Amino acid sequence: MAISLDKAFGLHPAGIEVRSKRAEIIASNIANADTPGYKARGMDFQKALAQASQHQQSGMKRTHEKHFDVRIESNNSVDFRVPNQADTGDGNTVDVQLERNLYLNNSMEYQASVQFLTGKIKALRKAITGTGQ
Amino acid sequence: MSLFNVFDITATGMSAQSMRLNTTASNIANADSISSSVDETYRARHPVFAAAMQKAAAGQNESAVGVDVLGIVESSKPLNIEYSPEHPMADQEGYIYKPNVNVIEEMTNMISASRSYQTNVQLAESAKNMLNKTLQLGK
Numbered sequence A: 001m002a003i004s005l006d007k008a009f010g011l012h013p014a015g016i017e018v019r020s021k022r023a024e025i026i027a028s029n030i031a032n033a034d035t036p037g038y039k040a041r042g043m044d045f046q047k048a049l050a051q052a053s054q055h056q057q058s059g060m061k062r063t064h065e066k067h068f069d070v071r072i073e074s075n076n077s078v079d080f081r082v083p084n085q086a087d088t089g090d091g092n093t094v095d096v097q098l099e100r101n102l103y104l105n106n107s108m109e110y111q112a113s114v115q116f117l118t119g120k121i122k123a124l125r126k127a128i129t130g131t132g133q
Numbered sequence B: 001m002s003l004f005n006v007f008d009i010t011a012t013g014m015s016a017q018s019m020r021l022n023t024t025a026s027n028i029a030n031a032d033s034i035s036s037s038v039d040e041t042y043r044a045r046h047p048v049f050a051a052a053m054q055k056a057a058a059g060q061n062e063s064a065v066g067v068d069v070l071g072i073v074e075s076s077k078p079l080n081i082e083y084s085p086e087h088p089m090a091d092q093e094g095y096i097y098k099p100n101v102n103v104i105e106e107m108t109n110m111i112s113a114s115r116s117y118q119t120n121v122q123l124a125e126s127a128k129n130m131l132n133k134t135l136q137l138g139k
Helices: A005-009 A012-031 A045-057 A096-129 B002-029 B053-058 B103-135
Strands: A041-043 A078-080 B045-051 B067-074 B080-083 B095-098
Touching (some): A012 A041, A012 A045, A012 A096, A012 B002, A012 B103, B002 B045, B002 B067, B002 B103
Antiparallel strands (some): B045 B067
């Protein structure tokens, strides 16, 4: 029985990738909390995760430079948020409280994914060495 | 790795907010700088923020953008002109010119800027924790 690392880790590597992207988007919202006219962006997590995991499993290889690049862009899961307040006076739609909570949430979920991966790696190591050291 | 971009983004936020704190400090410090002509009078200064779209377009992703300080503009509110002929700075007609700084406005600006700065620092801190956890993956 061969050990396939891709299968062993399941969805977690893709999850970590998408969550780090999400952290970036939320950070950009908070950095622009005082920028007039800035519209807050959010991520459709389900869509992004589906894309990331697909991307991981099946990517078409380009064997010739004139081939079309058929990789799915990971950007199309990013969209503008629907603001809670219709008008803040300067066209900015960032809700800092909401973004802070989302960032915290995202960071916890990221660490949970890392924790799960650690567990899987430990289990694999135990299988390989027989001692778990 | 996208998490490293979080540091870049929060850094732009921090530098923009510190620029705002700078102008606020300058405005409050000069709130009582009296002069004897319209041209020489200090005017309140405020930074203009904009999302750094060009820099983001140069990179791969346009979804995560930092802040750019486009420049600093002087307030066009009318100056406070006072008639006080006994003042040593008074002009020939007896007027002195006070800056158009609204100290209350500046104080709220200061609080807002320092809170935004803190938020950015906390974001960088938690991105650092996430990266640290990732570095220790499998241990």
